[in-house]
Amino acid sequence: MKIRLGGNSLRWGKSVRHGIWGILVWIVLAHWPLGALAQGADRVTRIGVLAFRGAQSAEDNWRNLGVYLSQSVPGWTFEIVPITLVSAPEMIKAKRIDFLVTNPGHFVVLAKDHPLSALATRERLGSREPPGLLTFGTAIFTRKGSGIRTIGDLKGKSLAAVSPEAFGGFQVAWDELRRQGIDAFTDLDTIHFMGFPQDAIVTSVFNGDMDAGVIRSGLLEKLQAEGRIDLADFEVLDSKSQPDYPYLVTGHLYPEWPFLALPWIDKLLRENVSLALLNTQNPQIRAQFGLLDIWSTPLSYGGVRQLLTDFQARPRGAKSPVGWVSQNPVLTAFALGILLSLFVGATLLLILRRIPVRTAPGDAPDTAETQAVRAKFNSLTRREREVLCLICNGHGSKAIAEDLGISPKTVEFHRANLLQKTQAGTTAHLVQLTTRLGFDLESHQQSLNPAPQI
Numbered sequence: 001m002k003i004r005l006g007g008n009s010l011r012w013g014k015s016v017r018h019g020i021w022g023i024l025v026w027i028v029l030a031h032w033p034l035g036a037l038a039q040g041a042d043r044v045t046r047i048g049v050l051a052f053r054g055a056q057s058a059e060d061n062w063r064n065l066g067v068y069l070s071q072s073v074p075g076w077t078f079e080i081v082p083i084t085l086v087s088a089p090e091m092i093k094a095k096r097i098d099f100l101v102t103n104p105g106h107f108v109v110l111a112k113d114h115p116l117s118a119l120a121t122r123e124r125l126g127s128r129e130p131p132g133l134l135t136f137g138t139a140i141f142t143r144k145g146s147g148i149r150t151i152g153d154l155k156g157k158s159l160a161a162v163s164p165e166a167f168g169g170f171q172v173a174w175d176e177l178r179r180q181g182i183d184a185f186t187d188l189d190t191i192h193f194m195g196f197p198q199d200a201i202v203t204s205v206f207n208g209d210m211d212a213g214v215i216r217s218g219l220l221e222k223l224q225a226e227g228r229i230d231l232a233d234f235e236v237l238d239s240k241s242q243p244d245y246p247y248l249v250t251g252h253l254y255p256e257w258p259f260l261a262l263p264w265i266d267k268l269l270r271e272n273v274s275l276a277l278l279n280t281q282n283p284q285i286r287a288q289f290g291l292l293d294i295w296s297t298p299l300s301y302g303g304v305r306q307l308l309t310d311f312q313a314r315p316r317g318a319k320s321p322v323g324w325v326s327q328n329p330v331l332t333a334f335a336l337g338i339l340l341s342l343f344v345g346a347t348l349l350l351i352l353r354r355i356p357v358r359t360a361p362g363d364a365p366d367t368a369e370t371q372a373v374r375a376k377f378n379s380l381t382r383r384e385r386e387v388l389c390l391i392c393n394g395h396g397s398k399a400i401a402e403d404l405g406i407s408p409k410t411v412e413f414h415r416a417n418l419l420q421k422t423q424a425g426t427t428a429h430l431v432q433l434t435t436r437l438g439f440d441l442e443s444h445q446q447s448l449n450p451a452p453q454i
């Protein structure tokens with residue numbers, strides 16, 4: 001009996017002790033920092049990279065940097081996320097990226113709404129030994145034999161560029177034209193903003209679709225190294241402005257791309273990443289991880305800010321002809337009444353015109369507006385048309401990625417590019433525009449017969 005009772009007492013005592021230990025462990029786990037529990041499994045942080053040559057190119061070119069940082073910063077895995085000028089603000093707002101590598105103009109614009117910290121400036125090596133290139137510029141180029149020899153010859157000509165928000169892909173060129181007395185928005189015949197990749201701009205000039213193009217300096221040489229063009233087929237205007245610079249460039253140079261930290265990155269991670277970037281100056285690290293570029297202490301971007309200030313302050317045309325109305329209350333009321341009537345009438349007309357009528361690809365009236373929209377659609381790449389067709393069929397990004405065998409990040413890149421190239425603004429408007437004019441019916445067939453590419 002004693003033995004049995006003693007055994008029960010012993011087992012009961014052990015149960016009490018186990019229960020107490022369990023409660024203590026639960027308390028510790030409930031109040032322990034999550035980061036401490038994750039030491040055994042790396043946390044993921046994402047680096048957004050401006051994909052000026054397309055999503056796949058960005059992933060390929062920056063993958064080694066992600067691997068290097070993952071092995072150099074304890075407890076963290078770094079992922080590369082291709083972004084565009086359009087997608088970056090929303091991705092920052094949604095905290096879908098933690099670091100950012102982009103052009104300096106994009107940095108200055110984003111910094112107005114987001115407190116970004118520049119940790120380092122890119123130092124491009126290419127095939128050369130350090131020191132690398134800490135500056136870059138723009139190349140305004142034409143096809144050889146076009147008759148355009150100087151920037152002054154661009155008056156009345158057509159120009160292909162990335163977008164009004166693109167620093168090396170338009171704004172620097174705008175400034176160079178301005179310095180020589182040319183207003184890009186009034187003195188040229190046409191500006192075609194083609195979005196990314198910039199390779200398509202080279203294609204359009206080579207094919208004779210546009211008289212001249214604007215791209216980042218070094219891209220022509222890169223395309224020649226890849227065997228895709230013969231540099232002798234092109235001319236870069238004012239290319240002798242920087243005799244010591246190894247690439248053909250038009251005009252002034254600006255600091256290279258910064259590596260930026262978003263405001264929610266904690267101090268320790270920010271400092272560890274900064275230290276790891278500066279350690280790329282070590283030749284053994286460069287060789288071990290196959291890094292194409294290294295990183296230096298951040299340069300000043302004051303010159304970039306001044307250029308963008310001038311760009312934003314540029315003349316926007318004549319003042320509104322209704323400005324005088326505000327000086328006369330009676331006329332103001334009369335004018336507002338007329339404007340209100342016109343607005344109501346225009347709204348009713350739009351409602352009537354937007355009755356959802358399905359048109360075949362060739363049935364849409366060939367108006368100037370339709371021609372402009374069709375031109376934008378025809379500038380899409382084969383992959384963008386495939387993505388567009390699936391979007392119109394109601395597929396989400398994950399489903400599109402599975403159907404096309406690409407990553408969801410690449411799909412998001414294409415979606416942002418579609419909005420930028422078509423200037424649709426929203427996905428809903430993009431779908432409405434596409435289906436109304438029957439472009440989605442063309443997408444599959446046109447994707448089988450893409451425009452010639454270099």
